[in-house]
Amino acid sequence: MPMSRGVKTGIIGTVFAGMLGVAGFGAYNIYTGLDSGGGGGGSSANEQSSPTNSAPPSGKDVTDIASDFLTAWSSGDITRAAQLTDSPRTSTGALTAYKTQAHVTSVEFTPSPPTETAPTVVPFTVTAQVSYQGVAVPWSYRSSLAVVRGIAGKPVVQWKQSVLNPHLGDGDTLVTGQVPAPDLEIVDRKGRVMDPADYPSLVRIIPDLRSRYADKVGGGTPGTETYVEKGDQSAPQTLNVLKKGKPARLETTLDATIQKAAEKAVTGKDKSGVTAVDVNTGGILAVAYNPASGFDYALRDNAAPGSTFKIVTSAALLEHGMTPSSPAKCINGANINQGKPYKNDGNMNNPSANLKWDFAQSCNTGFILKANTIGTSGLKNAAAQFGLTKEWNIGTPTQDPSVPGGSGDEFTSEMIGQGQIQASPLIMASVAATARTGDFHQPRIVAKSLIEGPIATAPGISQQTSQYLRQMMRSAITSGTASGVMSGFGPDSGAKTGSAETDTSAEPNGWFTAYDGSVAAAAVVHSGGHGNQSAGPIVAAVLRAS
Template sequence: MHTYPDLPPSGSRRRPRKAVRAVVAVTAVAAVAVGGAWAAGLGPFAGESGPDPDAVAEAHAFLADWSAGRLPDAAARTTRPDRAEEVLRSFTAGLDIEKPVLTAGKPEEDEESDGHAVTVPFTARMPVTGLGTWAYAAELPLRERGGEWKVDWRLSVVHPRLSGTEKFRLEREEAEPVRADDRDGRALSVAEHPSLGPVLAQLARGRGGGPRGAVQLVDRVTGEVRRTEAAFGSTDVREDDGPLRTTLDARWQAAAERALKRSGGRNTALVALRVDDGEILAVANSPATGFNRAVSGTYAPGSTWKIVTSSALLLKGAVAPDDVVDCPRYLTVGKRFQNVETSAHPGATFRKAFTESCNTAFIGLRGKLGDSELGDVAKEYFGVGQTWHVGVPSYDGSVPVPRDATEKAASMIGQGRVQANPLIMASVTATAVSGTFHQPALVAGTEDTTETRALPPGVVSQLRTLLRATVTEGTARALAPLAGEVGGKTGTAEVSDDQENNGWMVAHRDGVAVACVVEEGVTGGGSAGPVLHALLSAAPRS
């Protein structure tokens, strides 16, 4: 049993009102944490009647720090730093919460405050270790004092029902893990495949077994339960009907577990799935316990997303592989964008821009796509953003319509508010080389409510050529020594000023698509490349 500690309530403070400051344009940067993320674009605010963008920026920065576990930094953005840090830390540790996903909503200005009070609503998705995700809505009150905006600290900032008289308590009830076999009837166990721990626990819940628990609101003095805020697991336990047959392949899973050791001890996740039907062959996470970041994580996919961007451009004939595109070192669209290692490729073709992952070239083509077009292509052809029924809880991606020119530029290269994970990017790769989206699945017979269209054969042929060229002559050369027709794409995804970039790589060979992210791996080729090389070197070939 875990208990949120007794902490007295904090009172709100009023500050002297000052004149409303001039409105400025603010650009957001996505901040991605372990298995979770905050991402919200601020965009330009027009007119002096709306919320002060400095207030909104402070709210978004608070959410970014909280989600990334930078609790002292988050607390410093409040009116009560010492107390805020204590509460945030106790809330996280006491309820076994891993990195939360915090999404800001539309800010509102207090009409009676003369611009000195702003409220920013947000949604919270709190992953409770080994149980599931607790979701709720809350609000950030902000006030201006001495020309500086701060989150007006109170317990309800963390949760609207947290107060001086009521707190939260986590109750757990452990259960036997599900017995599971791979696609060929081989037994799967956590002892042999450690990173299947979270997956098998999730599959057990689907059968009415596995761990169960609840987050309860209780009286601080008596401990009396006032209400259950979130319940995890099922009380309807089925009769034992034998091992659960999964789509996993024990040989691929073993190879994936070994490959993770090439990540240098960083948090890493990968997925391997079949191109022709989406069946998942391996899911691996390091560390093995806790959050299933490979399936439920939320990350900026970086330049691996250029597969989708290229598809959108090729679908409408906006560019051809041999067209010359501009690839300067820098390009400014509200903020300065640059290529990895500030490289430049004068006179580059689109093929060269893809294989060398030229950010500025892709951003320079943003005018070829409508504001919603990238998201539309992701959803209609790749199934991203639709609801997937994988067999375990999954995050199925998000490609919001950009709020301003800067965010549109960022989305072209898999940044801004574009969110994915290894499951999504393995599926994107499979769709690109086959032309048809297949909902990924861990068990046969899962419900499929997705509706997608097939990519034209000409576009598929161009994508295959681009992916192959990236291995033979581009940034995915780490895979070049492998036998067979291997195609791939690297990605380097910015996280925040305080963290190194995440490294990505996707690849396909012999009808299998794979994707890997290495948190703070700096570059995709340097961090995810060795992992996928080790995986494809050891995995069975058809």
């Protein structure tokens, strides 16, 4: 479609700083929508948007009106430009504020032809200069306008805030000045800046941290910018920087290297999540889940953790007088107290098994048959030592642990991580960390001093129980179900595999938790099958990066 009046290739524009008269401008303000539509094309007695001719504007009408409007706007003839829209009063205020509040001192437009799919829309490039307090910088961006039929069928520009800039919505304002607060950089525990563009799983967490802690972090100076002041009071959106400020810095417990490894490890594994923590502090080192645009399976999952929970069950048995060498028969199909029978993976049987063997091979009935050793309260008491009966306050939204307890089949199901127990990879990473040190440190992603509300506390487990658990978790690597995936890890490492049956999938959820030195990690892959094959490689990759 040919463009008339030189619109196709010509540049429309002149410097208009100082060309606008003063009279009348005080009556128009972009902050107050003077038309009933609030800047979106509303009408009054003198502005009727219902056309008498409903046919789309012709190609010539579209190019002529676009050319006239952009020429008037760039030359500073705001009155003429506004009269070419379907909302003269609102557009007058907006175009005036473009100069007086956004401080645009010159503007030129380079239109492009309409397309066949949008024949009434004219895209254009804006080349402007913004001047504020002695600083002048160029500003270029793309926008567009649509031509519609207005009063009596006359072609006009359909006024929208987005004509000024595509980032503007109804109620938004374009402003140039000092931003309300300095930028806030999120840095890892080594001071490295973490850009959410580099870490897909942090795209929602980092903005949450900024909104929670921006006003609690000292330092930094605001910059001078052209920005969108949001009508919904959300954070301003920077469009152009005149003078850079100095960002404030929010220190987190994250580790950029481990986070990068975690992001890579979950790639290609749908409905998966992994979390890593520092066993000595509870600091969260990495959070990753797939898909990154979906549900946060790392921090907010609430699924049964399967046999990884046998760490807690083992702690209960150990603190009730058992040792790793205590007899614990592995009998497929066994039950207790006339309850339901339980199967073992691969129908395993070993009447001469001890607790350490049951743990390493993940024999369900080796634990079920010891239910009377701890009683119905013993399992929940042990869970409390691991902090699993408290609300957690980690510094960003998370799912709290849940070990409801119970009797009968619910009790025995909970002993092997089934029933109504709810956990996430963060929770099971913390369980592994407590097993490693004996102490419970509630996980957190920022300094304790920044977190509002109480931080969960728990007594932890005895050093003897911790020592026994380390032996048992190490045996899972040296001779048990974690031996393949954790091959090559040294003596200061331990693991536990898990699979959790669900009512919604033929395949169980795969779980895995492990520690190596001062780092513990856990992962889940929904419908992943055996944990050593699905979640195990994720955890191993994260630990190797630590």
